[in-house]
Amino acid sequence: MTPPSTAPLISLTWTDHVTGTEGYLVVDRLVRGVSSGGLRMRQGCTLAEVAGLARGMTMKEALHFDADDTGVRYIPLGGAKGGIDCDPRAPEAYGILVRFLRAVRPYVESVWTTGEDLGLSQDLVDRAAAEAGLVSTVQAVFPLLDDEAAARRRLADAFAVTVDGIGLDELVGGCGVAESALVALDRAGVAYRDARVSLQGLGTMGGATARFLSRAGLTVVAVADVKGTIANPAGLDVESLLAARDAFGTVDRGALRPGDEELPADAWLAADAEVLVPAAVSYAVDAVKQASVRARWIVEAANMPVLPDAEALLARRGITVLPDVVVNSGTNAWWWWTLFGDIGPDADEAFAHTRRAMRSLIGTVLERAEADGCTPRAAAHALVADRLPVMAERFGWYA
Numbered sequence: 001m002t003p004p005s006t007a008p009l010i011s012l013t014w015t016d017h018v019t020g021t022e023g024y025l026v027v028d029r030l031v032r033g034v035s036s037g038g039l040r041m042r043q044g045c046t047l048a049e050v051a052g053l054a055r056g057m058t059m060k061e062a063l064h065f066d067a068d069d070t071g072v073r074y075i076p077l078g079g080a081k082g083g084i085d086c087d088p089r090a091p092e093a094y095g096i097l098v099r100f101l102r103a104v105r106p107y108v109e110s111v112w113t114t115g116e117d118l119g120l121s122q123d124l125v126d127r128a129a130a131e132a133g134l135v136s137t138v139q140a141v142f143p144l145l146d147d148e149a150a151a152r153r154r155l156a157d158a159f160a161v162t163v164d165g166i167g168l169d170e171l172v173g174g175c176g177v178a179e180s181a182l183v184a185l186d187r188a189g190v191a192y193r194d195a196r197v198s199l200q201g202l203g204t205m206g207g208a209t210a211r212f213l214s215r216a217g218l219t220v221v222a223v224a225d226v227k228g229t230i231a232n233p234a235g236l237d238v239e240s241l242l243a244a245r246d247a248f249g250t251v252d253r254g255a256l257r258p259g260d261e262e263l264p265a266d267a268w269l270a271a272d273a274e275v276l277v278p279a280a281v282s283y284a285v286d287a288v289k290q291a292s293v294r295a296r297w298i299v300e301a302a303n304m305p306v307l308p309d310a311e312a313l314l315a316r317r318g319i320t321v322l323p324d325v326v327v328n329s330g331t332n333a334w335w336w337w338t339l340f341g342d343i344g345p346d347a348d349e350a351f352a353h354t355r356r357a358m359r360s361l362i363g364t365v366l367e368r369a370e371a372d373g374c375t376p377r378a379a380a381h382a383l384v385a386d387r388l389p390v391m392a393e394r395f396g397w398y399a
Helices: 047-063 093-103 105-110 122-131 139-144 148-159 168-188 204-215 238-243 265-270 308-316 330-340 347-372 376-395
Strands: 010-015 022-027 039-041 078-084 196-200 219-225 228-231 261-263 275-278 297-299 320-322
Touching: 010 047, 022 047, 022 093, 047 078, 047 330, 047 376, 078 093, 093 105, 093 122, 105 139, 139 148, 148 168, 148 330, 168 204, 168 275, 168 297, 168 320, 168 330, 168 347, 196 204, 196 265, 204 219, 204 238, 204 275, 219 265, 228 265, 308 320, 320 376, 330 347, 347 376
Parallel strands: 039 078, 196 219, 196 275, 275 297, 297 320
Antiparallel strands: 010 022, 022 078, 219 228, 228 261
């Protein structure tokens, strides 16, 4: 029997005829003919980066598949990702986004469901998608729904929910990241009040994570944005920093309190904290920078923030990396739990479901890592290797 190919199913590069900007789409795998994965925009984005993210999405979907649970409506999809090599703050960025979506429209209509990722908000993606002639960025999944109209209303209603000024769609991912960190603390017997946190990024994922960890009783001692690191060993006022952010997660320094310090951009790495949360860019921790880390756990809220050679060195130092494919999978899962009808458009229900699911998933990964004597990332890969053949046999690649 020929082993399955590890190459992506679809890989394409698009060149904008107006600016020469390149964009990329990689569909790593299909399940029932559909894949899932966001669209990012950042200067320096590459096809290799998007391919790695697409493979990560395949893993995230598979990790949320439970072959024994027949009572759920959401059946995980395949993995995909899109990327555009452009600074999202550039004046021409929106036009490029519209033209990219117009060019890949056949894929969005048939096989690729997408949404916000690094550099883009869901509102912006939705507006550009409408201008590009798309009904929805997740319309490829509509044929799999029992009641499309009801499902679309449910998702729209969920996106309209806000909690203390922040949209539910922004909060669920951070809820999942925070729960992952809390499970690690629980297993180690560390009281929340004794745990300090340092984060890179106070945007969608980082901001929500900071809120949930702070409200759980942890002390946030440092956050970093494009202007540098804001630190206070006695603890930062998370809510005031969240209220002082712009659309890209940059904090207005006028909101800082006495005792808050402004430090260099990489100072968040060396913070005196138990938990480190990279929640901004990929490749943030390399083999050199890892030497600065003093934390006990690195919780990957961003996609691919810790490079493999850095992770190996961290493991030798007794520092555990909780991998992105597990930790930040809650946002994607929440879309589908809501659309397929496993939960309704209610914040309390969404948070409770996310906490249960993420606590179970991270617990399973850590138990597998302990049993196999490996890293949590290796354990997650092993779980995916177990589940993908079952998904393929039960549901098939194509609709």
